[in-house]
Amino acid sequence: MTDVLGEPFVAETIELPDDAEGPVTATLVHHPSPDVRRQAVLYVHGFCDYFFQRGLAEFFVGLGYDFYALDLRKYGRSLLPHQTPNFCTDVAEYDAELAEAWSRITERDGHTDVVVVAHSTGGLITSLWLDERRRAGYPPPKAMVLNSPWLDLQGSVFVRTVGTQAIDRIGARRPYQMIPHKVAGVYAESIHAEHRGEWEFDVAWKPIESFPVRAGWLRAIRRAHRRLHRGVDSGAPVLVLASRRTAFTTVWTEDVSAADIVLDVEQIARWSHRLGPYVTVARVDGALHDVFLSAEPVRTEAYGLTERWLAAHS
Numbered sequence: 001m002t003d004v005l006g007e008p009f010v011a012e013t014i015e016l017p018d019d020a021e022g023p024v025t026a027t028l029v030h031h032p033s034p035d036v037r038r039q040a041v042l043y044v045h046g047f048c049d050y051f052f053q054r055g056l057a058e059f060f061v062g063l064g065y066d067f068y069a070l071d072l073r074k075y076g077r078s079l080l081p082h083q084t085p086n087f088c089t090d091v092a093e094y095d096a097e098l099a100e101a102w103s104r105i106t107e108r109d110g111h112t113d114v115v116v117v118a119h120s121t122g123g124l125i126t127s128l129w130l131d132e133r134r135r136a137g138y139p140p141p142k143a144m145v146l147n148s149p150w151l152d153l154q155g156s157v158f159v160r161t162v163g164t165q166a167i168d169r170i171g172a173r174r175p176y177q178m179i180p181h182k183v184a185g186v187y188a189e190s191i192h193a194e195h196r197g198e199w200e201f202d203v204a205w206k207p208i209e210s211f212p213v214r215a216g217w218l219r220a221i222r223r224a225h226r227r228l229h230r231g232v233d234s235g236a237p238v239l240v241l242a243s244r245r246t247a248f249t250t251v252w253t254e255d256v257s258a259a260d261i262v263l264d265v266e267q268i269a270r271w272s273h274r275l276g277p278y279v280t281v282a283r284v285d286g287a288l289h290d291v292f293l294s295a296e297p298v299r300t301e302a303y304g305l306t307e308r309w310l311a312a313h314s
Contacts, residue, residue: 003029004077004202005054011077014100019093021084026097027077028104031057031067039142039314040111042101043069046120046150046290047086048210050076052201056117056292059303063310066111070101072125076205089175089216091125091224098129113142115314116234119290120263123149124224127275130234140235143314144275145306147241147291151271152225154248154264164222167215175216185209186249190256191293199293228274237278237313241302242268243287262289280309 003009009031016024029051041060045051051069060067071077072094074086088094105111118126123146134140153164170177185208191197192208242265247255255261265283272281282305284291286298294302 005029005052008032009054009057012104014097016073016096016100022082023080024073024083025078025080026073026101027071028101029069029071029077031061033061033064033066035064037064037066038111039064039113039115040066040068040105040109041115041117042105042141043067044098044116044118044122044126045069045071045075046118046122048206049119049122050201050205052199052206053290053292055299059292059306060115060117063307065115066105066109068101068105070097072097072122076202079205084176084214085211087176087214087217088220089171090220091128092132094125095129095132098126113314115143115145115310116141116236117145117147118149119147120150121221123147124151124221124228127232127234128224128227130236131232134233134235143236143310144234144238145241145310146238146275148243148260148263148265148289149240149268149272149275150221150263151228151274152264152267153222154267167218167222171215171217171219175214175219177215179213179215179218181213186252186256187261187289189252190261190288191290196252196257197293229271231274233276236276238272238275238280239306239309239313240268240272240275240279240281241287241291241305242281242283243289243291244283244285257288257295258286260287260289278313280313282309 003011011029014026050071057067074083188208189195243260245259246265247259288294291302
């Protein structure tokens with residue numbers, strides 16, 4: 001059926017096994033290419049996010065890719081009234097919808113060359129999933145493009161060690177307990193058209209001040225970080241895009257529209273080498289956390305980098 005973004009986007013529901021909260025679905029969004037080709041993109045969003053980036057789809061369609069985007073369970077189009085938004089206790093829970101989306105793209109729709117594109121937490125989730133697929137003997141994607149992947153927890157050494165141990169214990173016993181964190185909303189304001197940005201998105205699915213962070217979810221993320229730090233390999237070359245600098249702030253400054261205020265870009269650069277044997281890191285001056293939502297000259301540079309890299313590596 002026609003997607004909420006309107007034509008030519010279409011959406012289909014992926015029915016999944018029930019979990020502890022009840023029925024579960026995911027949603028596969030498709031922007032077809034006018035050319036019938038073998039190549040496709042599978043895009044996966046980050047935390048407190050869903051697919052709304054028309055320009056990203058149009059960019060890849062312009063390169064001749066069929067474009068697909070997956071709203072994971074409990075995110076965006078897939079969020080059901082009885083569910084805790086964006087919640088999981090193990091990132092491997094997403095393997096089911098990733099595998100089903102992959103099957104529909106390749107076996108049903110006939111695409112043999114698939115590029116995985118993922119943002120932030122999506123970069124962590126897909127990297128681990130593809131590593132498991134490779135170990136199981138499945139064919140790899142053609143390439144991966146990771147947009148500011150979340151590869152470590154930002155903050156002090158104490159937060160990343162002793163704090164993580166505490167989260168591990170709390171998350172196991174009380175997974176739905178909310179973790180206090182201050183979200184001022186300036187990042188979402190920097191991209192939303194009704195505030196200071198250019199983009200339209202549904203604030204019921206992507207709230208300005210985010211969804212609560214729960215202990216079980218953060219425990220799952222930290223366990224995923226530890227797995228990634230030991231090293232993974234999708235079997236494909238990887239392009240990592242990130243801003244040139246981080247500027248953490250909870251109030252509006254000029255940095256908000258010209259830096260990553262969500263993740264530590266030095267951590268992204270530090271851990272990118274654990275994503276596989278063939279990794280290219282591109283630092284884009286003036287980029288936001290979602291590099292492809294940056295100001296027009298910056299995202300144009302990022303698109304150009306991506307196009308040239310794909311031409312050389314896929």
